[in-house]
Each structure stands twice: as C-alpha cells, then as structure tokens.
Amino acid sequence: MDIISISQFDIVYNAFSFAIAGMGAATLFLWLERSQVAPQYRTALTISGLVTAIATYHYIRIFNSWDGAYEVVGNTISVTGQAFNHAYRYVDWLLTVPLLLIELILVMGLSRKETYSKSLWFGVMAALMVILGYPGETATDISTKLVWWTLGMIPFVYLVYQLFVGLSASIQSQPAEIKSLIVTARWIIVATWCFYPIVYILPLLGFEGSSAMVGVQVGYTIADLLAKAVFGIYIYFIVVRKSESVKG
Amino acid sequence: MDIISISQFDIVYNAFSFAIAGMGAATLFLWLERSQVAPQYRTALTISGLVTAIATYHYIRIFNSWDGAYEVVGNTISVTGQAFNHAYRYVDWLLTVPLLLIELILVMGLSRKETYSKSLWFGVMAALMVILGYPGETATDISTKLVWWTLGMIPFVYLVYQLFVGLSASIQSQPAEIKSLIVTARWIIVATWCFYPIVYILPLLGFEGSSAMVGVQVGYTIADLLAKAVFGIYIYFIVVRKSESVKG
Numbered sequence: 427m428d429i430i431s432i433s434q435f436d437i438v439y440n441a442f443s444f445a446i447a448g449m450g451a452a453t454l455f456l457w458l459e460r461s462q463v464a465p466q467y468r469t470a471l472t473i474s475g476l477v478t479a480i481a482t483y484h485y486i487r488i489f490n491s492w493d494g495a496y497e498v499v500g501n502t503i504s505v506t507g508q509a510f511n512h513a514y515r516y517v518d519w520l521l522t523v524p525l526l527l528i529e530l531i532l533v534m535g536l537s538r539k540e541t542y543s544k545s546l547w548f549g550v551m552a553a554l555m556v557i558l559g560y561p562g563e564t565a566t567d568i569s570t571k572l573v574w575w576t577l578g579m580i581p582f583v584y585l586v587y588q589l590f591v592g593l594s595a596s597i598q599s600q601p602a603e604i605k606s607l608i609v610t611a612r613w614i615i616v617a618t619w620c621f622y623p624i625v626y627i628l629p630l631l632g633f634e635g636s637s638a639m640v641g642v643q644v645g646y647t648i649a650d651l652l653a654k655a656v657f658g659i660y661i662y663f664i665v666v667r668k669s670e671s672v673k674g
Numbered sequence: 675m676d677i678i679s680i681s682q683f684d685i686v687y688n689a690f691s692f693a694i695a696g697m698g699a700a701t702l703f704l705w706l707e708r709s710q711v712a713p714q715y716r717t718a719l720t721i722s723g724l725v726t727a728i729a730t731y732h733y734i735r736i737f738n739s740w741d742g743a744y745e746v747v748g749n750t751i752s753v754t755g756q757a758f759n760h761a762y763r764y765v766d767w768l769l770t771v772p773l774l775l776i777e778l779i780l781v782m783g784l785s786r787k788e789t790y791s792k793s794l795w796f797g798v799m800a801a802l803m804v805i806l807g808y809p810g811e812t813a814t815d816i817s818t819k820l821v822w823w824t825l826g827m828i829p830f831v832y833l834v835y836q837l838f839v840g841l842s843a844s845i846q847s848q849p850a851e852i853k854s855l856i857v858t859a860r861w862i863i864v865a866t867w868c869f870y871p872i873v874y875i876l877p878l879l880g881f882e883g884s885s886a887m888v889g890v891q892v893g894y895t896i897a898d899l900l901a902k903a904v905f906g907i908y909i910y911f912i913v914v915r916k917s918e919s920v921k922g
Contacts, residue, residue, distance in 0.1 A: 457706065472706045480699050487691060507747035513688040521695060
C-alpha cells in the first residue's frame, strides 16, 4: 500500500461510510415503496433495490478492508501490511451492472420475448466488460493496464451503441409522458459509466502514488452512488408515473 | 493446512465473498418476488429462497474459516494453525440438497399424495448421499476416499435415475409451454450435480497440494452458485409462467 496522509485516509474512509449509508438507504426506500406501484412494475423495484443491497454489502467489505490496511494513532499513520482488496469492486460490478441494465429494460414494459433476449444479451456484454477490466485494474505495468482497458472498452462501446440505437425503437413506442423520463434514465447510465474508464486510467494521466489512489477510490464511490442509488430512485419515479397511467 | 501463495489465497477469498453476495441477492429476490406469483406456487419460492439463505449463512462461516486459517502480511502468507472447516459444506448440503429436490417437485403441481411421497423419498436419498460423502472428504488416505465416494454415488445414481425415469410421467402431463422449462430445470440439477463427484475426486486425479485445494474450493463454490442461486431463479421463471396460465 502507498503511504498516504491522515487527511487522505480520512477522505476515503468517510467516502466509503457515506456509500454504505447511501446505498443502504436507497435499498430500504426501493423495497418499502414496492407495494405503492402497479404489480407489473414491482420486479423493477425489487431489482433496483437488489443492486443497492449488493453494493451496500460490498461497501461494508471495502470499508473494512481500507480500515485494516492502515493504522492511525495520534498524528501518525502507518501501513499494517494487510492489502486493500480491489476485487470487491469487480465482484460487485459483475453482479450489479447486468442488473442495472435489466432495470432499464423492465421499466420499458417490452414483450416477454424482447425483455428476455435484451436482458440476456445486455447482461452478458456487461459481465464481459467487467471481467476484461479486472486484469488491468490490478496490473502495475502501464502497457498491461492499457491493453485491458482497450479490451474492456469494446463491450462498453457496444452497450452504449445499443442503448442509443438498439433501444431507440422501443423508446419511441413509449407513452409521450414516459418517453422523456426513459431518455434521461439512459443518459444517467451513459454519463455515470463514462466516469469508470476515466477513473481507471487516472494513473496513466500523470496522477500517481497516494493522490491517484485517493482519486480512484473517491471517484469510483461517487460514480457507484450515481449509477446505483440515484439511478434506482430515478427508476422509481418512472415506475410511479407508469403506475398512474395504468390506473388512469 | 497446505502452504499456498497469496494469489491462491485471494482467489478463494474472493470466490467466497462472491458466493455470499450471490446467494444473499438470490434469497432477497426470491422472497420479495413471492407476492408476484399465484398463491399455490409461493411455497416453491419460499423454499428456493430458503436454500440460498442457508447457503448465505454457510458461506459467511466458510469465508471466516478461510480468513482465519491464513495470515497475510505484506508479501508473506503463513498458516495460523486454525483448521479450515470442511464440515460447513456438508451441513449445508444436508439441509439444501433435499430442499432443492422439493423445489422441483413443488413447481410440478402434483397431487398432494405424490408431492409428499416423492419429497420424502427424494429428501431421504439426498441426505444419505451427503452423509456418505463426508467421511471421504475429510480422509487423507486415497482408498478410504474412494470407498466413500463409491458409497455416496449409489444414492446419487438412484436420484439421477429417478429424475429421468421416475418423474417422466409427471413431466409429460405438464402443460406444453411448461414442459420444456421443467425438463431444463431437471438438466440444471443433473449437470450441476456432476460437478460435485468430479471436484471431490480431483485429488485422486493427480491434483495435489495447494492447487488441488484451490480447485476444490472454487469448484464447489461455482457448483453451489449454479445449483442453488441460478436454479432458484430458474424455478422463479417457471412459477411466473405457471401463474400467468392460472390467471389466463
């Protein structure tokens, strides 16, 4: 582990605790409000809450791993020799990124066949994106990092393309008052996703050592909160609006 | 405990954490979605979630047992002297394998008498299979391992035979759109079950020492995730489809 200052340690420590609170609160909100929406949209809220629940679990593990890697006594900070485990994030994304895309597909209310085929295909590509990213995250060598970053960008670009082109016919067929909400949900996915490849290559952009590590950890945490908790709440608003039109 | 490398330790550590997240998420999903299906199929989802809940508990124990068996400080790994507890897996299977078979029987919607007799008989044979496997798992001597493996294979082969022959009349009587789903569910059971006797005898196939141990632990974890979490979600899809035909 890099030697960092106490204030750098604290920033990351507090960011992780904030993530536990934010993800946990979003989970409880989404599941408690499940009964408030029309039955056909409840599965979308189950899955939205599942994404933030899985993230809550992993942020508790990440927090403990960070806390175990350093020891702060008075004005001195030292490394304990325990490694900070990077793998938690990737295990989390392997489960949550496919589920996030399934959330979006579920609120669109497509035919069963289309829901299945899109969920399966999006899910596989999202998992592939995460798996290809991992070897580069743990690599210390810059060229290895760059190779895996590039490989991971192939399913990334494919998914962004599909979100804009592959889904556009289905989005056009949505009721007028829902269409703009789904377009925004799609933008939230794409905008928050753009954080990840940038955070990933921060070390290659000249950020090195302790400031790079703090930047990467805080950056991923903010991106995760936007992509999971904020996106989940946004899905809730869409589902509430859709439920009203069912009743009406 | 065998001496292993840090990366071998990490692979097993992350596989166990992944199992906790995956089993836990499946449990929450199955229980939350319980209210979405027709009342007569809710017990199948209760039990599917129970299987993954029991597995979540045991993977937390297995994770802690693994973490306690080794100490990693900086670039060195050492054994602490605490044994890694193999019994957790067998206690888990003793409870979950009979329940998994009951899941399959419940979604078939047989008569009450047939449901009871098949559940009882399948459950007893599944428990016997697990009990006969345990002495061989902990044995270090190859011939002892082989004797118990062979004894455990007797109920194993009997159950596979029953799944294909004993259940075939009941499967034939299912509605057409459900039949192929149940046939696939049966294949998921048989295909994932085949992992276990293979993983069990890995040490006899020339895999020895640390790589055998890592192979056994990761192999069992993948097999468990497929047989419990993925199988449970598949049961959910069958039950959703059956509920629609009830309403229709």
